[in-house]
Amino acid sequence: MTPSPRAFGSFIPVLVALLFLGALAWAKEHDLFVRKWFTLTTAQHESFRCVAVLPKPMRQYPVVVYAHGSGGDLMNDGTALRQMTELGLATVSLEYNQTNTSAFTAQFEALLRHLDQQEWVNKSAVAWVGFTLGADRILDFALKHPERQPQLLVWLSGTTSSKFPTNSPLKSSHCSVLLLHGEWNKAFPSVHTKKLASILEANAMRLDQKVVSGTSYEVTSERGVVFRCVGEYCRSHLAGGDAWQNYRSSAQWQADASPLWLFWLPAGVWAGGGWFWSRRRKIASPERIKLNRAEIALRWVAAVLAVWASAETAIHLATPHFPVERTTLSIARRYLVQPGERADFQYLGAQPIWDGQRLKTLLEHVELAGYTRKVVSWQVDDKMYQGFVLSPVITGNAAEPLNWRRPLWEEFYPLIRQTSSVEDAANIVVRHLRERITIAEDQNLSREVPTIQLRQITDEAGFQVIYVAALRSVGAPARLDVSGRAMLWDGGKWEAAPQPAIIHL
Amino acid sequence: MLFSLFADSPIPCTNGTICLTLSDLNAIVCDPGVQWLVFLCLVAYVLSFLVIRCQVERLPFWHATNSSLWLIALLSVGTFAYGFDYSEAAQSTRALMLLGGATLGVGATLKAIWREQGARTASVDCLIIIVLAAALVAASLWYPEWSPTFAFRGYARWTGPWDNPNAYGLLMGVGVVLAVGCAVANYEKVTADKSEIGSSKELGMRWKCVVAVLCLASVVVIGRGLVHSYSRGAWCGTIVGLSYLGTQRIRDHGSEFRRWIRVNVLSLAVTVASVLALISWHYRSTEWYPARRAFSVNSTVDSTWHDRVLSWDCALQITAEHPFLGAGWNQPERFWEQYYFPTGIPVGAVIGLNDYLLLGATLGIPALLCFAMYIWLCLRNAPQELQVANCLPDPPLPILTSTVPTLEVLQAICRAGAIVLLVGFWFNGGLFRLPTAATFWILIELGRRDLTVGNAK
Numbered sequence: 001m002t003p004s005p006r007a008f009g010s011f012i013p014v015l016v017a018l019l020f021l022g023a024l025a026w027a028k029e030h031d032l033f034v035r036k037w038f039t040l041t042t043a044q045h046e047s048f049r050c051v052a053v054l055p056k057p058m059r060q061y062p063v064v065v066y067a068h069g070s071g072g073d074l075m076n077d078g079t080a081l082r083q084m085t086e087l088g089l090a091t092v093s094l095e096y097n098q099t100n101t102s103a104f105t106a107q108f109e110a111l112l113r114h115l116d117q118q119e120w121v122n123k124s125a126v127a128w129v130g131f132t133l134g135a136d137r138i139l140d141f142a143l144k145h146p147e148r149q150p151q152l153l154v155w156l157s158g159t160t161s162s163k164f165p166t167n168s169p170l171k172s173s174h175c176s177v178l179l180l181h182g183e184w185n186k187a188f189p190s191v192h193t194k195k196l197a198s199i200l201e202a203n204a205m206r207l208d209q210k211v212v213s214g215t216s217y218e219v220t221s222e223r224g225v226v227f228r229c230v231g232e233y234c235r236s237h238l239a240g241g242d243a244w245q246n247y248r249s250s251a252q253w254q255a256d257a258s259p260l261w262l263f264w265l266p267a268g269v270w271a272g273g274g275w276f277w278s279r280r281r282k283i284a285s286p287e288r289i290k291l292n293r294a295e296i297a298l299r300w301v302a303a304v305l306a307v308w309a310s311a312e313t314a315i316h317l318a319t320p321h322f323p324v325e326r327t328t329l330s331i332a333r334r335y336l337v338q339p340g341e342r343a344d345f346q347y348l349g350a351q352p353i354w355d356g357q358r359l360k361t362l363l364e365h366v367e368l369a370g371y372t373r374k375v376v377s378w379q380v381d382d383k384m385y386q387g388f389v390l391s392p393v394i395t396g397n398a399a400e401p402l403n404w405r406r407p408l409w410e411e412f413y414p415l416i417r418q419t420s421s422v423e424d425a426a427n428i429v430v431r432h433l434r435e436r437i438t439i440a441e442d443q444n445l446s447r448e449v450p451t452i453q454l455r456q457i458t459d460e461a462g463f464q465v466i467y468v469a470a471l472r473s474v475g476a477p478a479r480l481d482v483s484g485r486a487m488l489w490d491g492g493k494w495e496a497a498p499q500p501a502i503i504h505l
Numbered sequence: 506m507l508f509s510l511f512a513d514s515p516i517p518c519t520n521g522t523i524c525l526t527l528s529d530l531n532a533i534v535c536d537p538g539v540q541w542l543v544f545l546c547l548v549a550y551v552l553s554f555l556v557i558r559c560q561v562e563r564l565p566f567w568h569a570t571n572s573s574l575w576l577i578a579l580l581s582v583g584t585f586a587y588g589f590d591y592s593e594a595a596q597s598t599r600a601l602m603l604l605g606g607a608t609l610g611v612g613a614t615l616k617a618i619w620r621e622q623g624a625r626t627a628s629v630d631c632l633i634i635i636v637l638a639a640a641l642v643a644a645s646l647w648y649p650e651w652s653p654t655f656a657f658r659g660y661a662r663w664t665g666p667w668d669n670p671n672a673y674g675l676l677m678g679v680g681v682v683l684a685v686g687c688a689v690a691n692y693e694k695v696t697a698d699k700s701e702i703g704s705s706k707e708l709g710m711r712w713k714c715v716v717a718v719l720c721l722a723s724v725v726v727i728g729r730g731l732v733h734s735y736s737r738g739a740w741c742g743t744i745v746g747l748s749y750l751g752t753q754r755i756r757d758h759g760s761e762f763r764r765w766i767r768v769n770v771l772s773l774a775v776t777v778a779s780v781l782a783l784i785s786w787h788y789r790s791t792e793w794y795p796a797r798r799a800f801s802v803n804s805t806v807d808s809t810w811h812d813r814v815l816s817w818d819c820a821l822q823i824t825a826e827h828p829f830l831g832a833g834w835n836q837p838e839r840f841w842e843q844y845y846f847p848t849g850i851p852v853g854a855v856i857g858l859n860d861y862l863l864l865g866a867t868l869g870i871p872a873l874l875c876f877a878m879y880i881w882l883c884l885r886n887a888p889q890e891l892q893v894a895n896c897l898p899d900p901p902l903p904i905l906t907s908t909v910p911t912l913e914v915l916q917a918i919c920r921a922g923a924i925v926l927l928v929g930f931w932f933n934g935g936l937f938r939l940p941t942a943a944t945f946w947i948l949i950e951l952g953r954r955d956l957t958v959g960n961a962k
Contacts, residue, residue: 013881024828024870027821035826035844053844078843086848224848295769302772305779312786338790364805371806414808435848 011274018267023260030257032250033085034058040094040114042106049074049095050111053081054120056253061090062125062238063115064231065150067108067134069157070098083224083435084129084231086250089238090120096137104137105144112148125238127152129230132159142175149175152237154230155196156180157219159188176206178233178505180226182215210505222501224435232438233505244440249456320360324349328359336363341370347386353393353402361403365392368409372475377420380477384489388477394449394468395480404449408466408473411436416474426488427498429470434500439463441504460503467497537595547604548584552577554611561615572882572953579875580607582868586833594834599867599937606939610946614953630915630951634683637944641680642723644673645730660794663733671933672941674736678743678925679944680727686750686918688720693754693914735798738932739925746925753917813858813932819845820862824870831869860936880927883953884920920952 036052068077074095081091094111097103115121128150130138135158142149153175181193197209215222236243315335322328329349337345345366369390392402416425438457447462449469467486471478477489486497555573559566587594594600647665655662655670662670691713789800801807823837865873926945935941
């Protein structure tokens with residue numbers, strides 16, 4: 001007897017539903033953030049939308065209230081908010097009235113009142129970050145409402161200072177202020193920022209002023225880096241001296257999240273139960289099937305092919321997990337390495353660096369470096385390629401981990417595949433790297449590439465190490481110079497690789 | 506139907522009445538000021554069609570096995586979301602495409618049911634399938650233009666009269682399945698006629714032979730387009746569709762063949778899987794592009810899988826945060842990049858590739874459940890169960906006359922075509938684009954038609 005169609009009919013929908021719900025639960029569990037969309041009403045009964053992006057798990061966090069620039073809206077604030085939330089800050093943005101200052105004041109007051117009632121807000125650690133028009137508005141609000149001032153105010157590319165009267169004293173203020181300004185800001189030259197700084201300093205405000213090199217008024221190209229650095233500045237300022245001791249990166253969070261298969265266990269149990277049930281019903285059946293010769297032959301063919309395919313699959317999937325030895329190298333050379341990659345495999349396998357390393361690491365370096373070399377727009381000669389692209393050795397330390405190529409390649413290769421020169425690729429790499437990695441001054445931070453990637457924090461020397469690795473992962477020849485800075489081969493000579501627009505604020 | 510198939514094709518249009526009408530229609534559906542009027546008209550049409558069909562079929566409406574009920578529920582949720590946030594929903598034609606496709610599908614089926622009441626022929630179904638297959642043959646002959654946007658290792662992926670090789674590939678996959686199905690159906694009729702009547706139907710038999718040969722020629726022509734689309738989702742969908750068609754035909758064959766398949770299905774599956782595994786390990790770096798493309802799913806340097814899984818993950822996260830009513834029409838794409846997709850990674854074209862997850866993120870889990878139930882009920886539309894639903898006292902399965910198997914075969918062909926698109930919607934999307942959506946709804950509706958309508962009357 002076979003299962004009835006009706007029983008089979010309910011089996012598959014339940015299985016699909018369990019798989020879907022399992023995937024849904026997994027996605028929610030490993031999601032880095034909680035996003036809360038809410039609508040507030042001002043005293044004048046005007047409603048406006050807000051969004052809060054909170055880190056997990058839910059508890060009290062330092063809060064950043066963000067006011068976007070002219071023409072911005074909540075739908076375009078997400079990237080900036082997440083950049084800062086990844087650093088362990090709760091961030092809030094509001095859809096404010098961009099044409100009416102008094103309407104903004106009412107809205108901002110309503111938002112602050114709302115935040116006062118939230119359990120996740122650490123009321124003694126609040127920062128306001130404003131961008132262009134938003135910077136002007138929050139500075140204006142802070143100066144007019146000194147009793148509501150936050151611990152920190154970040155003024156990013158605003159245009160206010162010309163409107164401030166230089167002779168009349170401002171109301172007392174107690175918050176720290178960071179003025180951040182693009183180097184090539186033609187819309188609002190830095191002389192105006194200096195003027196604003198002098199006014200604020202004259203009114204006893206604690207002031208910090210920084211210029212972002214190589215950027216325009218809206219810091220368009222470096223916006224990711226700027227918001228990362230603003231987030232780092234806020235965290236350092238609001239969380240005090242040990243701000244980075246308990247820092248848990250987003251990569252760490254995702255690495256610690258439960259795997260998908262755990263959430264699919266109910267579906268697996270259901271499928272297993274269904275299979276067991278159908279087998280039992282089959283066994284109970286008195287019907288015996290007599291096979292003819294062709295059918296027996298077919299079963300033999302299937303069995304032989306299955307054994308052959310399993311053996312090949314095992315060679316391809318299991319061998320890379322064994323250590324690099326003469327036997328595994330020989331198997332890899334014969335079965336795993338493509339003909340075009342054998343020379344690179346031979347060269348790299350002969351290096352005395354593989355003691356205790358897994359074959360998988362060696363194969364990844366050969367395969368990914370070879371593939372990237374074929375598809376990027378620039379040419380690298382064999383010697384340069386083997387020494388400074390293919391080679392996994394960056395610092396030359398004996399204990400240097402070598403398994404860094406794949407994660408970096410997966411992250412950086414999609415970003416540079418359209419670029420036409422090594423320099424452009426290096427600019428993209430350094431910008432993206434700085435958006436992901438915090439550069440701190442702590443002496444105890446790891447300088448090993450896999451650890452930096454996981455913890456997303458290192459010191460300046462560590463940053464140069466991962467920078468060289470990232471450049472090599474995208475096929476750009478790179479090395480460290482004697483002072484530990486990243487150097488890039490531009491086709492004719494070694495040059496200092498481009499550095500991030502901001503090391504730290 | 507033909508209009509819907511080529512509605513969004515970027516064919517250069519010269520002056521003329523048809524072109525002006527097309528551009529006017531396009532302007533109307535894209536204009537938020539008047540789009541709601543079109544939407545309302547479609548709502549009225551689809552509701553009328555569904556009510557009329559329920560009257561004609563005399564099926565119990567408030568019954569969980571009534572697929573129309575689930576379709577109405579899905580469209581109601583979509584309409585509610587559309588009306589609730591019209592300003593956002595009208596920013597694209599996505600809501601309109603879902604409703605428009607469903608209306609076309611239900612309308613086409615209604616016409617077929619009306620025309621065939623009492624006659625028990627499948628002439629309208631057959632006509633629809635032939636017109637669809639002919640249009641797809643014509644589309645497969647479209648001169649390929651080189652576009653750097655859609656290239657595989659420097660080789661242009663064919664897009665036909667559409668702007669996307671995946672949509673082209675999916676429709677070519679549907680064409681292949683329809684043509685194969687028609688060829689098989691004609692061949693079966695030829696063999697049936699031979700055994701029944703001998704030489705008295707010679708002329709008809711010859712005609713059927715010619716049709717079968719024409720269908721096979723169409724398979725070659727459309728298959729060429731399918732291969733050159735380099736759409737792996739379309740290839741996968743076509744294989745699944747053909748397999749479904751095969752199992753449906755085997756079910757209708759003699760008991761000996763069925764027994765052979767049932768006894769040896771495991772051996773056959775193991776053999777096919779083993780051969781595929783061996784080929785993929787040995788020929789993964791082959792220079793034959795179609796094979797290389799097919800085996801690229803096994804490649805460790807193919808980042809499209811990584812991107813796809815990331816986008817599915819984001820869609821699930823949106824659904825998990827808006828489980829009941831979804832984020833609303835057009836909202837997931839905007840949320841996606843700013844609030845969900847990992848920062849700093851280019852979003853690229855992966856957005857919107859999976860229509861099921863996009864539907865869940867847009868309209869919520871209940872809407873996705875309604876769609877899943879509708880599909881499930883359409884595909885499991887076994888005659889025995891429908892007869893139970895019709896409360897017929899003694900199920901008199903029709904004796905296999907010359908016409909009933911044709912209807913049954915046509916339904917199986919339509920379902921197989923719909924399955925190609927259902928698989929494609931997972932990998933490539935298409936439920937919210939008129940050419941693929943209209944084709945899908947027409948095929949699924951034709952495939953689900955109740956075989957016992959004639960008996961019930």
